[in-house]
Amino acid sequence: xxxxxxxxxxxxxxxxxxxxxxxxxxxxxxxxxxxxxxxxxxxxxxxxxxxxxxxxxxxxxxxxxxxxxxxxxxxxxxxxxxxxxxxxxxxxxxxxxxxxxxxxxxxxxxxxxxxxxxxxxxxxxxxxxxxxxxxxxxxxxxxxxxxxxxxxxxxxxxxxxxxxxxxxxxxxxxxxxxxxxxxxxxxxxxxxxxxxxxxxxxxxxxxxxxxxxxxxxxxxxxxxxxxx
Amino acid sequence: xxxxxxxxxxxxxxxxxxxxxxxxxxxxxxxxxxxxxxxxxxxxxxxxxxxxxxxxxxxxxxxxxxxxxxxxxxxxxxxxxxxxxxxxxxxxxxxxxxxxxxxxxxxxxxxxxxxxxxxxxxxxxxxxxxxxxxxxxxxxxxxxxxxxxxxxxxxxxxxxxxxxxxxxxxxxxxxxxxxxxxxxxxxxxxxxxxxxxxxxxxxxxxxxxxxxxxxxxxxxxxxxxxxx
DNA sequence: TCCCCTTTTCGTCACTCAGACGATAAACAC
DNA sequence: GTGTTTATCGTCTGAGTGACGAAAAGGGGA
Numbered sequence: 155x156x157x158x159x160x161x162x163x164x165x166x167x168x169x170x171x172x173x174x175x176x177x178x179x180x181x182x183x184x185x186x187x188x189x190x191x192x193x194x195x196x197x198x199x200x201x202x203x204x205x206x207x208x209x210x211x212x213x214x215x216x217x218x219x220x221x222x223x224x225x226x227x228x229x230x231x232x233x234x235x236x237x238x239x240x241x242x243x244x245x246x247x248x249x250x251x252x253x254x255x256x257x258x259x260x261x262x263x264x265x266x267x268x269x270x271x272x273x274x275x276x277x278x279x280x281x282x283x284x285x286x287x288x289x290x291x292x293x294x295x296x297x298x299x300x301x302x303x304x305x306x307x308x309x310x311x312x313x314x315x316x317x318x319x320x321x322x323x324x325x326x327x328x329x330x331x332x333x334x335x336x337x338x339x340x341x342x343x344x345x346x347x348x349x350x351x352x353x354x355x356x357x358x359x360x361x362x363x364x365x366x367x368x369x370x371x372x373x374x375x376x377x378x379x380x381x382x
Numbered sequence: 383x384x385x386x387x388x389x390x391x392x393x394x395x396x397x398x399x400x401x402x403x404x405x406x407x408x409x410x411x412x413x414x415x416x417x418x419x420x421x422x423x424x425x426x427x428x429x430x431x432x433x434x435x436x437x438x439x440x441x442x443x444x445x446x447x448x449x450x451x452x453x454x455x456x457x458x459x460x461x462x463x464x465x466x467x468x469x470x471x472x473x474x475x476x477x478x479x480x481x482x483x484x485x486x487x488x489x490x491x492x493x494x495x496x497x498x499x500x501x502x503x504x505x506x507x508x509x510x511x512x513x514x515x516x517x518x519x520x521x522x523x524x525x526x527x528x529x530x531x532x533x534x535x536x537x538x539x540x541x542x543x544x545x546x547x548x549x550x551x552x553x554x555x556x557x558x559x560x561x562x563x564x565x566x567x568x569x570x571x572x573x574x575x576x577x578x579x580x581x582x583x584x585x586x587x588x589x590x591x592x593x594x595x596x597x598x599x600x601x602x603x604x605x606x607x608x609x610x
Numbered sequence: 611t612c613c614c615c616t617t618t619t620c621g622t623c624a625c626t627c628a629g630a631c632g633a634t635a636a637a638c639a640c
Numbered sequence: 641g642t643g644t645t646t647a648t649c650g651t652c653t654g655a656g657t658g659a660c661g662a663a664a665a666g667g668g669g670a
Contacts, residue, residue, distance in 0.1 A: 159430035160388035163462070163473055202387035202471055206462040232460040232475050234391070234434040243430055245391055245473070247460050317617075335658060337619065342656095359617025360665040375656070376604075545647075563629060565648065570627095587646025588636040603627070 161234075164246040165209040166197030166285070167217065168230060168292030172309045172325050173255040176272040179289060180217060181281075183267050188240045189282030195289065196268060197246065210249040217268050218256060225253040226308035230292055238284050246283075250292045252308040300326055302376040304346050307367035313350055315362035316340055327379050339377065345370025389462075392474040393437040394425030394513070395445065396458060396520030400537045400553050401483040404500040407517060408445060409509075411495050416468045417510030423517065424496060425474065438477040445496050446484060453481040454536035458520055466512050474511075478520045480536040525554055530604040532574050535595035541578055543590035544568055555607055567605065573598025 169180035181193045196217040200209040210227060227249060234245035273293060279286055299305045300323060307314070309322045320336045323329075340346055347365035354362050397408035409421045424445040428437040438455060455477060462473035501521060507514055527533045528551060535542070537550045548564045551557075568574055575593035582590050 158390040158427050161391045161428075161430075161473075162386040163389045163391075199386050200389075200462075202389075203464050205464055206460065206473070229459055231457055232434065234428075234475070236431050236433055245389075245434070245475075247462070247473075315618090332658070332660085333617080334619075334621095334660080339657085341619095355666085357617080358667070359615085360619080362618060378657090543647090560629070560631085561646085562631080562648075562650095566650095567628080569648095583637085585646080586638070587644085588648080590647055606628085 159243070162239075162242060162244045163200045164197050164244055165200055165206065165213050166195045166246045166248045166288060167210065167213055167251055168195060168248060168289055169214065169218070169251040169253060170273075170292070170296055170309075171253045171255050171270065172322050173270060175321065175325055176274070177293075177325050178270040178272050179276065179292075180268055181271045181276070182217070182269075184282055192282040193271070193276070193280060194282035195248075195285045200247070206247055210247075210251075214249075214251055218253070220256065224308070224312060225251060226305055227251045230288070230295060233284055233288060235284065246288075248288045248292070250295055252296065252305060254309055254311050297326055301378060302373050304367055304370055304373060307347070310367075313352075313364045313366055315354060315364060316347075317362055319347070319365075323377070329379060343370070343373055343375065343377075344368075346373060387471070390467075390470060390472045391428045392425050392472055393428055393434065393441050394423045394474045394476045394516060395438065395441055395479055396423060396476060396517055397442065397446070397479040397481060398501075398520070398524055398537075399481045399483050399498065400550050401498060403549065403553055404502070405521075405553050406498040406500050407504065407520075408496055409499045409504070410445070410497075412510055420510040421499070421504070421508060422510035423476075423513045428475070434475055438475075438479075442477075442479055446481070448484065452536070452540060453479060454533055455479045458516070458523060461512055461516060463512065474516075476516045476520070478523055480524065480533060482537055482539050528554055529606060530601050532595055532598050532601060535575070538595075541580075541592045541594055543582060543592060544575075545590060547575070547593075551605070557607065571598070571601055571603065571605075572596075574601060 167180070171178055171180075180196055182196045184190055184192050184194050196213060198209075198213055198216075200206065204212075206229075207227075210229075214227065230248040230250040232245060232247050234243075236243060238244065273289075276289065281289065296305075306319055306322045306326070309326075310318055316337050317333070319340060320331055320333060323336070324331055345368040348368045350364040350366055352364050354364065395408070399406055399408075408424055410424045412418055412420050412422050424441060426437075426441055426444075428434065432440075434457075435455075438457075442455065458476040458478040460473060460475050462471075464471060466472065501517075504517065509517065524533075534547055534550045534554070537554075538546055544565050545561070547568060548559055548561060551564070552559055573596040576596045578592040578594055580592050582592065
């Protein structure tokens, strides 16, 4: 293999969650050059004998301090512009993770200081490397996938109400949705959600039925939003 | 960078076209080990100073012998299982290209012997490396994208008729579509196609209006197919 | 206990859109 | 002309959605 150009390969993560009615991304503050002191996506180098998804899962566990709880993880894309890392030729495989709001603070084992940052507060052009663009692509992917997959449930705990699910859509899309039409849509789309059989108690208003995510992988019909 | 594990990075291409009413993929026969004599996706190593999209465009031009004509090119995904290449740790960034049927044979400059192979004739498990899986992912992506993007026009020449566009959908999806409903749908979706103002002549039947692709990047409403 | 407020859940109506299919238009072959 | 082929337009019906009314089911305070 010595005859082929040597690259370094990293795995970077766009980890999204919904907390306090805001879509937030997990960021770390870099403690070493380059971009020392700047915010960056969590990530790290892939081991020479390590599979790519394994590296993503490992980084996710290290940064969140949780042994791969619920949630969703998928490959987002690969970024390898020659000048993106001043240390040399580094190609990064970016991953998109969607998690329910974590009860534990995430400044866990390995990372210097991981923090949830509302995506509206991430200043454009402020992230290290090309992480600004990667984050943008991740947000776009997440917003699009809510339309035609049941992935919004990845932001919810194992059991949730229709209103919680609606709050996810409203937060990620930054829109308002009619509660009555949304309820009809969600409960009427086969395989989207399944009733648990119990209800909430102690909240304001009428108790709501609890659901868990259904077996569907794509939504038919889709949850369309206004594209203009 | 010597402290980081060295990877080789390649760019592999899933190049699709529609010819003779069949969805076909561009394959090369490997002339050197490993997998000598087996069919494989075209591709090659990324230069140490070469950007990833540039490598894909270069490989595409080399294999098709055409200087990036019309068509569409997008990143498909990255595959890097540790055992996928017996020569060492090779990570490949796969790209999906959709081209109109090329008038010239493609056994052009660089490739040993590039050939269009109907995807129905590609035996499962017969391709080198993990190219079987990459091809499968590419086909799935292409079929899905015809639903909600105007990408079917990438399979057509610059000017085309509604019937030609319908043939693309029917070939890629392997279904029959009603010509009257398809015509209404295509001409009624804003930005999908634009009339050129001229018509075909010399074919059988009534001459058909010529169209070119419109400015839309997503289709509203989408061209839905039956998913069951 | 009785109102008031909140939230969930069910219904209704009008409109859009897709599938099924009839009918007409415009070429060519004979 | 007649027949054949293909393109294009129209009509009807059922499904799905947005807008919105109304009832159900809890809690809190007078």
